[in-house]
Amino acid sequence: MPGAVQSIERAAAILRLLAHGSGPLGVGEIAGSLGLAKGTAHGILRTLQGVGFVEQDKTTGKYQLGSALLHLGTSYLDVNELRSRASNWADSLASRCNEAVWIGAPLQGQVLVVHHVFRPDDTAQALEIGSLLPPHATALGKVLLAYDAGLLSAVVRTGSLEPFTWRTITDPKTLKRAVSTVREIGWAGETEERELGRASIAAPIRGSGGLVVGAIGVAGARERICDAKGRHDAAMVDHVLRAARAISRDLGG
DSSP states (O other): OOOOOHHHHHHHHHHHHHHHSSSOBOHHHHHHHHTOOHHHHHHHHHHHHHTTSEEEOTTTOOEEEOHHHHHHHHHHHHHHHHHHHHHHHHHHHHHHHTSEEEEEEEETTEEEEEEEEOOSSSSOOOOOTTOEEOGGGSHHHHHHHHTOHHHHHHHHHTTOOOOSSTTSOOOHHHHHHHHHHHHHHSOEEEESSSSTTEEEEEEEEEOGGGOEEEEEEEEEEHHHHBOTTSOBOHHHHHHHHHHHHHHHHHTTO
């Protein structure tokens, strides 16, 4: 089994030192505290600075934790708070709709499944927590695209509209119209856009200040999620909206 990577261990030690210190530290102070050669400490700090994990004060030359690292920590807390606050409502939603429930949050241009409640029956199901979903082909993703102009712009700009089925939206203008509709009606639906025979419904979860921090939705067989005319079941839409609003209240949204 491979051993630990020394340079990563040293970088982690530097970050911990900066996190626990009383203020910015110079290269010499960091090197002395960790028993490193000054050149070694400086090289690691330059690398950490390059990825935004540390910042250097131009006047003093000292280092402190960078905004990118703080953002990672905030994201971790946000996702875990979202999952913990939403779990009871997700269980209730699964029972009301008799379908699987997913909660998603944005991650690097995709949708990260942070919570998954199985459909309450005896069918074989795979746990999807940690899975990454395409935002343009899922109801969860359309919700996030509707309320995050930066995410929508990035998805369109990078040409990430991969066709999963013949129903997948691959035209940027069509996608923009679709997410505009989501903003108007307050929820998103998807029918066979990611997988034939499947459909989903989702609504936004809002945090403090009304910012959309995630989405909750149900997913299952098309014949259960939609009626004979292909319209999403109105009762399920209402249940999803109620669950999303309840979670949002718990999060201060």
